[in-house]
Amino acid sequence: MDSDIIPFSDINAQVQQMETSLMQAIGDVLRSSKFISGPAVEQFEHLFAEFCTCRFAIGVGSGTDALRFALIASGVKQGDMVITVPNTFIATSEAITQAGAIPVFVDVDETTFNMSGKKLNEYLESNCFVDEVTAQTIHTPTGRAVSAVVPVHLYGQMADMDEIGRIADKYGLMIIEDACQAHGASYYSKERGSWLRAGTIGKAAAFSFYPGKNLGAFGEAGAVTTNDPAIAETVKMLRDHGQIKKYFHEMEGYNGRLDTIQAAVLNVKIRYLERWNRLRRERAEAYNALLEDISPIITPLEPLWARSVYHLYVIRTAHRDMLQGFLKEQGIETGLHYPVPLHQQKAYRALGYRTGSFPVSEKLSKEILSLPMFPSLTEQQQEKVAQSIRLFSREYLPPKNQK
Ligand SMILES: Cc1ncc(COP(=O)(O)O)c(C=O)c1O
Known part of the structure; x- marks a missing residue:
């Protein structure tokens, strides 16, 4: 590799x-x-x-x-x-x-x-x-x-x-x-x-x-x-x-x-498994801190009643496809979970749903991006991911008040 x-x-x-x-x-x-x-x-x-x-x-x-x-x-x-x-x-x-x-x-x-x-x-x-x-x-x-x-x-x-x-x-x-x-x-x-x-x-x-x-x-x-x-x-x-x-x-x-x-x-x-889950939670906290101030990125919400084991660490941005392409160029692998909601899949046409039936799922499917997440992910690797996202946001996205 x-x-x-x-x-x-x-x-x-x-x-x-x-x-x-x-x-x-x-x-x-x-x-x-x-x-x-x-x-x-x-x-x-x-x-x-x-x-x-x-x-x-x-x-x-x-x-x-x-x-x-x-x-x-x-x-x-x-x-x-x-x-x-x-x-x-x-x-x-x-x-x-x-x-x-x-x-x-x-x-x-x-x-x-x-x-x-x-x-x-x-x-x-x-x-x-x-x-x-x-x-x-x-x-x-x-x-x-x-x-x-x-x-x-x-x-x-x-x-x-x-x-x-x-x-x-x-x-x-x-x-x-x-x-x-x-x-x-x-x-x-x-x-x-x-x-x-x-x-x-x-x-x-x-x-x-x-x-x-x-x-x-x-x-x-x-x-x-x-x-x-x-x-x-x-x-x-x-x-x-x-x-x-x-x-x-x-x-x-x-x-x-x-x-x-x-x-x-x-x-x-x-x-x-307990140890790996703990490490995943630590990695998630580190991502939260590193990505906190990058404006168009929404980090995952963990409500007070939830303790996630971060099988995936999924961020949101309206510029998802561009960001994913950029990270790929930087050598950072990402995933989409999932790019097409089930009601929009060909397999479920017969169920009679249409685009617009589930607006939240449809919106999320266009905005979600799963970042590298595994127990042995290192601080340096996470910093590189965050730096790349920051660079993308500075170079490619218009400042907040500009169209
Ligand atoms: C949410 C969810 N349900 C069900 C399954 C099915 O599991 P398996 O692939 O072991 O059949 C998966 C596996 O990817 C899953 O992520």
Whole structure:
């Protein structure tokens, strides 16, 4: 790698840090010839449940599997409607569709980029009614049941779960958390009077261990977390062809198990996760200070009730494309999460949304820029990023009062 380039993330540095332990853990699996399930998977499930502070973690094949299984096991039914946000990775809505439901979007809050409780409430008030007999929320135009809401804890910061919880309670909706970017993030719940970790608030939650995540495998991997033993049991069956024991199938399921070699890798890496999250928070604070006085840049807001784990550090500027091009010329890699909101994707034309349906998500998609963020990011690298942004702002942007 060109040493002058500042990478977007640096998985390589992590691997070097623990190469011996990783090779040993992988070697143990090779020698056991147990490539499916086994003690490494069970160990990881135990460690991850402990990390999240929940009763059960069930290892599955990916974050997408995790979300699909969490939805099905929680009771989302064929033909239901499930509410989520348009500014997320498509896996969120794919999982809803794959669970047999129809995704419905509500816009996000402009300051946190996460689901807006106000918009969620407005949607339910204007489009749905609660059936007096069944107590189920029904979508008035179609008569379909609205059964769940999927807040996404985007970039490592949790959505406002007290507010979403109050609305979900009022309408009898299940909450399934998309925590795929939020390993270890926490939320201060005024209702419960304590800090709660991502993956412990909803009926179930989904995590991804895609390699670039705060906790990443060396391939595909994911987990469902829950405090509900019945959901945990159903997820275990769903991931393994609906089997309750070998060749006894309670239902049709999927091939969605957590690979044993990936579990062995995760068992080594999870020991570092608290430390890495701390370092990410420190890096975020350093960026906040360095970028504070650069005028057209908006740094991420962390409300008092949130403790982000900064999977991504995302700034905003109206000159995003120009800035991204400039940083590239300076050898600074950046990312866009995400450039096109889901309702504007070709894949979702049939849902009937149009440009203008979700103005906040649409605006954010044009203004967001993810800066390099990883635990071993150095002070010098961050200073270079900040200097480059300052240079860009001085050289290319008109002073505030000029057109
Ligand atoms: C918000 C969100 N949801 C779901 C997923 C799906 O996870 P996976 O790629 O492990 O299937 C991801 C992964 O990128 C994600 O970022």
